[in-house]
Amino acid sequence: MELGDDAVRFKIGDRVGVPWLGWTCGACSYCRNGQENLCDLAKFTGYTIDGGYAEYTVADQRFCFPIANSYGDTNAAPLMCAGLIGYRSLTKAGDAKRLGLYGFGAAAHIVAQVAKYQQREIYAFTRPGDDEAKQFALDLGAVWAGDSNELPPQQLDAAIIFAPVGALVPQALKAVGKGGKVVCGGIHMSDIPSFPYSILWEERSICSVANLTRRDGEEFMTLAPKIPVRTEVETFPLEEANEALNRLRAGKIRGAAVLVTESNSA
Numbered sequence: 001m002e003l004g005d006d007a008v009r010f011k012i013g014d015r016v017g018v019p020w021l022g023w024t025c026g027a028c029s030y031c032r033n034g035q036e037n038l039c040d041l042a043k044f045t046g047y048t049i050d051g052g053y054a055e056y057t058v059a060d061q062r063f064c065f066p067i068a069n070s071y072g073d074t075n076a077a078p079l080m081c082a083g084l085i086g087y088r089s090l091t092k093a094g095d096a097k098r099l100g101l102y103g104f105g106a107a108a109h110i111v112a113q114v115a116k117y118q119q120r121e122i123y124a125f126t127r128p129g130d131d132e133a134k135q136f137a138l139d140l141g142a143v144w145a146g147d148s149n150e151l152p153p154q155q156l157d158a159a160i161i162f163a164p165v166g167a168l169v170p171q172a173l174k175a176v177g178k179g180g181k182v183v184c185g186g187i188h189m190s191d192i193p194s195f196p197y198s199i200l201w202e203e204r205s206i207c208s209v210a211n212l213t214r215r216d217g218e219e220f221m222t223l224a225p226k227i228p229v230r231t232e233v234e235t236f237p238l239e240e241a242n243e244a245l246n247r248l249r250a251g252k253i254r255g256a257a258v259l260v261t262e263s264n265s266a
């Protein structure tokens with residue numbers, strides 16, 4: 001392992017997290033307005049920067065986060081992706097007291113803990129019939145857990161959709177009250193079916209979340225060990241990445257799937 005010539009923020013042996021946002025230009029209008037997550041030239045780890053599915057990688061020190069000692073490597077990993085995007089989604093929900101979470105996987109299991117700490121009420125929506133996911137949500141402090149095609153017992157102030165299912169957007173609009181927000185937390189989503197204007201009217205709104213800013217990361221990585229957020233992980237050796245992805249698609253992972261390399265499986 002080596003440090004670059006100007007790398008002074010960390011020393012060899014420090015444990016750092018390398019998130020999705022790997023580089024921004026610092027000069028475009030988004031970067032200058034505190035929206036570096038939308039930077040026109042942004043580079044992303046494992047996508048436009050090598051790394052992610054790797055044992056060794058090169059990372060820009062300015063975009064890495066220190067990780068609290070209270071987390072083991074595998075438990076810290078989901079904080080970098082599911083945790084950060086979940087946290088940004090939660091901030092988009094504003095100060096909503098009654099919060100719906102659609103899709104109770106890696107991101108939701110972290111967001112639920114942060115939301116509970118902030119004294120919000122969590123209403124968890126899972127794939128119809130997925131009783132295991134419902135129980136998981138209740139174990140993490142949700143006040144109610146039901147099928148995604150059900151309406152909650154109370155109108156919600158906001159809902160975050162983590163499942164990549166466009167049909168959940170009109171469902172969530174029906175679940176939120178006047179002025180309610182529906183936040184789409186995923187990168188991809190199937191097409192959103194058309195819906196009557198009446199379920200958007202009364203100042204309900206829909207927004208999406210893209211990437212993260214370093215500020216989100218600093219806030220969340222300070223907050224997580226304080227709560228403390230506990231991550232539930234299922235680990236797979238790097239060679240079994242495809243199996244991990246298949247299980248994830250099939251909804252068979254409880255919490256987050258984490259790939260481990262030989263150097264951190266010990």
Ligand SMILES: [Zn+2]
Nearest residue numbers: 025028031039
């Ligand atoms: Zn930029």
